[in-house]
Amino acid sequence: MYNSDKVIVGIIIFILFFAMPFWLNFGKAKALPKPELPSDTKECVESREYMRAFHMKMLLDWRDKKVREGQVYYINSQGKFFKMSLQNTCMKCHKSMEKFCDRCHTTISAHPDCWRCHIAPEEVKKWQ
């Protein structure tokens, strides 16, 4: 009925062709701008991997707990206390929105609108 060899070759070519963008990008991930990490401390609220994956959820949790339930502290996996605040906790260490948060967000086209109301210390200095 049909030539199965040709079909297989066709499928392979199809896969190679569509996988191309991924290969061309391979190794380039490193060339993306790196967020500037704080120089004066080594540890975040939770591990780096955890923060990468869950900081958005953590921030929204903090907001809800603080604003709706009136809780003040977050206790991390090591038993350390942190005040639940974007400005007074996160941005005390990550002082610049541009050099930290936006380095990642711009690359992936995420645009959280937190800064309409919350303040990032380094950017505020520029506006003053």
Ligand code: HEC
């Ligand atoms: C006490 C200082 C401090 C506080 C407070 C802090 N961070 Fe961090 N953050 C760090 C450090 C230091 C690292 C790098 C950790 C490492 O290399 O293990 C980091 C890493 C991260 C990363 C991963 C970055 C990467 O390139 O992998 C994200 C995302 C992050 N923080 C977001 C936040 C958010 C959101 C908050 C508030 C909820 C916060 N941080 C609070 C110091 C802090």
Ligand code: HEC
């Ligand atoms: C290591 C890279 C990285 C850093 C640094 C980082 N983010 Fe993110 N952020 C992400 C990724 C990835 C997402 C997920 C985007 C999505 O799901 O569309 C995200 C999403 C978010 C969201 C949810 C946005 C939405 O539209 O759903 C918020 C809020 C947020 N980040 C806040 C922050 C803040 C505040 C900082 C700086 C203190 C920060 N992030 C630093 C990578 C990062």
Ligand code: HEC
């Ligand atoms: C329309 C204005 C507005 C926007 C936009 C906004 N917030 Fe807030 N946020 C507030 C106000 C007002 C409070 C209450 C302030 C207080 O309790 O001191 C608050 C409180 C919080 C808190 C707890 C208190 C603190 O000091 O941080 C967190 C965490 C928070 N917001 C995170 C976020 C994040 C993350 C975003 C972006 C996804 C965001 N907010 C966007 C107005 C805003």
